[in-house]
Amino acid sequence: MRISEAQELIREIYGxxxxxxxxxxxxxxxGEELGELFRALRINDKDNLKEELADVLAWLLSLSDLLSINLDEAFSERYGGGCPKCGSIPCKCPEV
Ligand SMILES: [Mg+2]
Ligand SMILES: [Zn+2]
Known part of the structure; x- marks a missing residue:
């Protein structure tokens, strides 16, 4: 499923x-779902981890949609050409 398809699906379900x-x-x-994701990581709950990652994406898609931002486009514009800072794939920025 493409990001734009996921955004449409989330809009249909929860718009x-x-x-x-x-x-x-x-x-x-x-933010709450991010907390749930961090908790699943902390307690190493691998089954739940998968769900929580999906939840974070679902809420991110909802937020993007409310802001009238197509996340597929935004992501492609920002990362489609590689690292937004150095323009390389993989990134060649100094690690901090
Ligand atoms: Mg959750
Ligand atoms: Zn870079």
Missing amino acids: ERDRRRGIKGTALHL
Whole structure:
């Protein structure tokens, strides 16, 4: 599934309630899901890890949609040509 297809699917499933909740509330849910992902990492819950990664993406797609940003486009524009800073694939920036 392409990122744009995932964004359309999430819009079909949750678009109405996302719009009711608004940008700030949706951003908070994204933060909450990140917390769940970090917890799954901390306790090394591999089955749950997969779900939590999907949840983070779902909320990121909801937020992108509320902001009228096509994440497929945004991602391609930013990373399609390699590292946004050095322009290389793989990145040649100094590690910090
Ligand atoms: Mg979750
Ligand atoms: Zn780089």
